[in-house]
Amino acid sequence: MSAAATQTGLFDCRDAYVATLETLAAADNRIVAVVNDSVGSSKLGKFRETFSERLVNVGIAEQNMVGVGAGLANGGKIPFVSGAACFITARALEQIKTDIGYSDANVKLCGISSGVAYGELGPTHHSIEDIAWLRAMGNITILVPSDPWETEQAIRAAAANEGPVFIRISRMGVPALERPADARFEIGKAEVLRAGGDAAIIANGTMVCRALEAAKALAADGMAARVVNMASMAPLDEAAVLAAAETGAIVTVEEGVVRGGLGGAIAEIVAQHTPCKMKMLGFPGFLPTGSAEFLMAHYGLTADNIAASVRGLLGR
Amino acid sequence: MPDELSFDDRIAHVRARALWVRRRAFRMVYEARQGHPGGDMSATDILAALYFDVMRYDPANPRDPGRDRFIMSKGHCTGALYSTLAAAGFFPEEELCSYMQPLSRLNGHPNCTKLPGVETNTGPLGHGVPVAVGLAIAGQIDKADYRVFVLTGDGELQEGSIWEAAMTAGHRKLANLTLIVDRNTLQQGARTEETVGLEPLADKWRAFGWDVAECDGHDLAALLPLLDRSAPRERPRAIIARTVKGKGVSFMEDQASWHHGVPNTAQFEQAMRELVA
Numbered sequence: 001m002s003a004a005a006t007q008t009g010l011f012d013c014r015d016a017y018v019a020t021l022e023t024l025a026a027a028d029n030r031i032v033a034v035v036n037d038s039v040g041s042s043k044l045g046k047f048r049e050t051f052s053e054r055l056v057n058v059g060i061a062e063q064n065m066v067g068v069g070a071g072l073a074n075g076g077k078i079p080f081v082s083g084a085a086c087f088i089t090a091r092a093l094e095q096i097k098t099d100i101g102y103s104d105a106n107v108k109l110c111g112i113s114s115g116v117a118y119g120e121l122g123p124t125h126h127s128i129e130d131i132a133w134l135r136a137m138g139n140i141t142i143l144v145p146s147d148p149w150e151t152e153q154a155i156r157a158a159a160a161n162e163g164p165v166f167i168r169i170s171r172m173g174v175p176a177l178e179r180p181a182d183a184r185f186e187i188g189k190a191e192v193l194r195a196g197g198d199a200a201i202i203a204n205g206t207m208v209c210r211a212l213e214a215a216k217a218l219a220a221d222g223m224a225a226r227v228v229n230m231a232s233m234a235p236l237d238e239a240a241v242l243a244a245a246e247t248g249a250i251v252t253v254e255e256g257v258v259r260g261g262l263g264g265a266i267a268e269i270v271a272q273h274t275p276c277k278m279k280m281l282g283f284p285g286f287l288p289t290g291s292a293e294f295l296m297a298h299y300g301l302t303a304d305n306i307a308a309s310v311r312g313l314l315g316r
Numbered sequence: 317m318p319d320e321l322s323f324d325d326r327i328a329h330v331r332a333r334a335l336w337v338r339r340r341a342f343r344m345v346y347e348a349r350q351g352h353p354g355g356d357m358s359a360t361d362i363l364a365a366l367y368f369d370v371m372r373y374d375p376a377n378p379r380d381p382g383r384d385r386f387i388m389s390k391g392h393c394t395g396a397l398y399s400t401l402a403a404a405g406f407f408p409e410e411e412l413c414s415y416m417q418p419l420s421r422l423n424g425h426p427n428c429t430k431l432p433g434v435e436t437n438t439g440p441l442g443h444g445v446p447v448a449v450g451l452a453i454a455g456q457i458d459k460a461d462y463r464v465f466v467l468t469g470d471g472e473l474q475e476g477s478i479w480e481a482a483m484t485a486g487h488r489k490l491a492n493l494t495l496i497v498d499r500n501t502l503q504q505g506a507r508t509e510e511t512v513g514l515e516p517l518a519d520k521w522r523a524f525g526w527d528v529a530e531c532d533g534h535d536l537a538a539l540l541p542l543l544d545r546s547a548p549r550e551r552p553r554a555i556i557a558r559t560v561k562g563k564g565v566s567f568m569e570d571q572a573s574w575h576h577g578v579p580n581t582a583q584f585e586q587a588m589r590e591l592v593a
Contacts, residue, residue: 053457064446064480071450076381103437104429
């Protein structure tokens with residue numbers, strides 16, 4: 001997929017994930033997929049047909065799945081451990097800590113249908129605490145791609161970089177973002193998708209397209225809001241955060257809990273180095289019943305509310 | 317291990333190393349004023365059999381892709397593990413003096429990112445078996461000839477993750493995998509059978525698709541043939557090694573209180589007098 005391609009319609013990032021994984025697996029027999037009876041929800045049916053020996057289904061057993069991933073890595077494989085984000089992180093958190101993080105294992109944890117994608121199924125199936133939990137461990141690279149192109153880049157970067165990685169892969173429809181032809185994805189680097197000096201909106205994942213929409217609306221009212229895509233949650237691009245703080249106003253937007261998530265991470269840096277006004281948009285905790293779109297609207301994760309939050313900080 | 321040695325010579329060689337490991341592990345706990353000496357002593361003969369007879373490895377090249385792997389799922393028994401790894405040449409024996417000292421590589425539980433010879437980090441129970449299963453699957457995919465060994469405690473078998481992994485290993489017929497249960501019948505507070513019973517333990521492993529053997533875990537003549545890395549297999553093997561917690565030190569043997577007990581000077585001197593053969 002060309003970075004320059006402008007596509008209409010919405011995309012499911014799982015498709016980019018599996019297409020990329022199949023391409024990588026064809027070229028490198030170290031690539032294996034590990035699943036917890038999640039071949040369908042991870043869209044790995046074709047991978048299983050093509051690379052049957054390299055699809056390890058451990059059944060409904062997430063602790064085992066993550067440990068098996070660590071063992072495969074010790075045996076020289078590059079395992080992509082794929083399962084619903086809520087289970088792979090919460091259920092197997094101690095395995096992620098001990099077998100993957102602390103052991104510095106070369107395992108790629110793919111949290112499928114992250115955030116509130118499973119809206120009506122409720123808080124057991126939401127994965128909104130995942131970033132806060134994994135970020136606390138310190139050595140796990142955390143990637144939250146925003147669209148199909150970035151998902152492909154994140155998967156490629158994860159495979160190419162030795163060490164533990166967690167990647168959020170959303171099933172929510174997102175547009176393919178417009179990027180310059182020479183756009184590059186780099187772990188630890190933020191991407192400025194729109195320039196602006198009046199305020200900065202820092203977002204990642206499914207929230208980036210909404211941030212861009214908000215910035216357009218603000219521009220129509222004469223406010224230049226920078227849009228920073230923080231797909232690399234960890235390591236975090238501190239220079240980009242400090243530059244954003246220079247505008248004097250930052251709004252963070254994430255499909256997750258603010259505590260310990262993107263908002264928390266940005267605030268840690270800003271508070272210590274360049275205090276500025278901040279508004280953090282995200283979820284408060286266990287959520288009520290509703291579709292993903294309902295929940296996002298209910299908690300203000302919309303272009304309108306992002307724009308309103310910027311206006312609020314600027315007093316305009 | 318050189319093939320030219322007779323079986324008796326092999327046993328004598330392992331026994332001598334096991335004695336050294338026991339004495340060294342006990343001294344480590346005595347000097348550090350903490351540790352898990354009861355389990356160190358029950359596991360020592362199994363570790364010695366693996367590292368000084370059964371396994372194929374090169375301590376100068378600890379990440380050799382073709383090496384046999386050993387995973388200490390009962391990661392709290394680092395006195396025995398570190399003494400064994402030092403005796404096997406993975407790091408200098410003198411370093412054992414730094415056990416649990418500030419900034420030492422010899423943490424209370426093993427850290428593979430610091431210490432050569434450690435394959436994965438353990439300590440919380442139930443972690444080693446899934447990792448061993450993943451390794452065995454990697455070997456199966458690659459048709460590699462390395463073997464994977466994992467040592468668990470018996471109380472540890474109360475962890476659900478063990479049985480998740482056991483099911484996977486049985487289902488995939490991981491014949492390159494050998495699990496040894498250090499069956500000393502004691503967990504930290506009481507007998508396993510008084511806490512949450514494990515018996516009939518052999519039947520449990522069989523029901524999960526494993527080939528099961530039982531033996532005296534201190535009888536090297538029984539252990540070595542069961543651990544044989546070249547014997548053809550069709551299934552993963554579980555060896556239930558009947559052991560004695562605190563083995564070799566009279567006042568420690570079969571006492572739950574020595575799970576993480578620390579010897580005083582008189583006890584240390586008595587143990588050194590007893591651990592001579």
